[in-house]
Amino acid sequence: MSTPSPAPASPPANAARSVISTRKPLLRRLAAWQRRTPLNPYWLDSVHLLESVRFLAPHARGVMFDVGVGERPYAAEFEGRVTRYFGLEYPPVVFGNLNPDLWDYIEVIHGIIDVFGDGHELPLADSSVDTVMSLEVLEHVPDPERCVSEMARVLRPGGRALITVPFTAPLHQLPYDFRRFTPAGLEALLERHGLRAEVIQPRGNVASATGSVLSQYFLRHWAAAQRKHDGSVRMSRWRGLLTLPFIAFTQVFFRVAERFTSDDALCLGFTVVAVKDAPDASTPAGH
Ligand SMILES: C[S@@+](CC[C@H](N)C(=O)[O-])C[C@H]1O[C@@H](n2cnc3c(N)ncnc32)[C@H](O)[C@@H]1O
Numbered sequence: 001m002s003t004p005s006p007a008p009a010s011p012p013a014n015a016a017r018s019v020i021s022t023r024k025p026l027l028r029r030l031a032a033w034q035r036r037t038p039l040n041p042y043w044l045d046s047v048h049l050l051e052s053v054r055f056l057a058p059h060a061r062g063v064m065f066d067v068g069v070g071e072r073p074y075a076a077e078f079e080g081r082v083t084r085y086f087g088l089e090y091p092p093v094v095f096g097n098l099n100p101d102l103w104d105y106i107e108v109i110h111g112i113i114d115v116f117g118d119g120h121e122l123p124l125a126d127s128s129v130d131t132v133m134s135l136e137v138l139e140h141v142p143d144p145e146r147c148v149s150e151m152a153r154v155l156r157p158g159g160r161a162l163i164t165v166p167f168t169a170p171l172h173q174l175p176y177d178f179r180r181f182t183p184a185g186l187e188a189l190l191e192r193h194g195l196r197a198e199v200i201q202p203r204g205n206v207a208s209a210t211g212s213v214l215s216q217y218f219l220r221h222w223a224a225a226q227r228k229h230d231g232s233v234r235m236s237r238w239r240g241l242l243t244l245p246f247i248a249f250t251q252v253f254f255r256v257a258e259r260f261t262s263d264d265a266l267c268l269g270f271t272v273v274a275v276k277d278a279p280d281a282s283t284p285a286g287h
Helices: 025-035 042-057 091-096 100-111 144-154 183-191 206-224 237-260
Strands: 063-067 084-089 130-136 155-166 197-203 224-227 231-234 269-276
Touching: 025 130, 042 130, 042 155, 042 197, 042 206, 042 237, 042 269, 063 144, 091 144, 130 144, 144 155, 144 183, 144 197, 183 197, 183 224, 206 224, 206 231, 206 237, 224 237, 231 237
Parallel strands: 063 084, 063 130, 130 155
Antiparallel strands: 155 269, 197 269, 224 231
């Protein structure tokens, strides 16, 4: 019988570029600050996503299940609204993006991910949750029909599905990026599985989408040193520093420009509230 080796005391130095930050506290604080400002090339998208989540939050109640919870970034928005918030993650994506040197430190995921599984086969009983949420996940599942059918199955009648999907977003989390959706496509997809869309609204408009695409251009064409296996890029230190002000200016400019257009034929994504209607009591069983 082999003796399990004790976990090392601290993460190895070569794990520094992993999804779990091993940077020095000051650099970590600086990076966290930068992420919240227009110097983050994804700032425009993240501002809109947060607005979408704030729109969705009042629709959440009871036991809420988050399919593809990621790093549980919006947990605070649901505090006091749900009695329990638990989240599922899909191991091939999480572990595929995790530096193998950090596998011994996987316990840091505790408190973020409650259950590992697959959106195609949710490990829950029928009608067992009051709210099912899925933020920026449906584009990543090979079979969204099956995933939505599973979300509808675990939802109790009268419960709500809260969903966001991207529309203009660069390919990401490769090789698990399969499609983009339109409002009509989303409505039909939900309806096929007994979910009635109450709201399908665009996230941002043509100005937000233009700002986001332009900052991706600056990031990927000017600032990038290397394209990574998952589609994201590693920034060159010096070109990155020179480019970030352009990225910041572009995003702020188009954030303001959003107010002067209402054309949303091009937008960042869609935000959806759908309800699982209770079976019609007047319909005799079997009909
Ligand atoms: C763009 S991230 C969004 C994460 C999180 N919902 C958020 O808003 O920050 C997409 C997530 O979908 C998850 N995912 C991909 N394939 C999945 C599957 N088959 N079942 C469940 N989740 C999946 C990924 O692991 C990833 O965390």
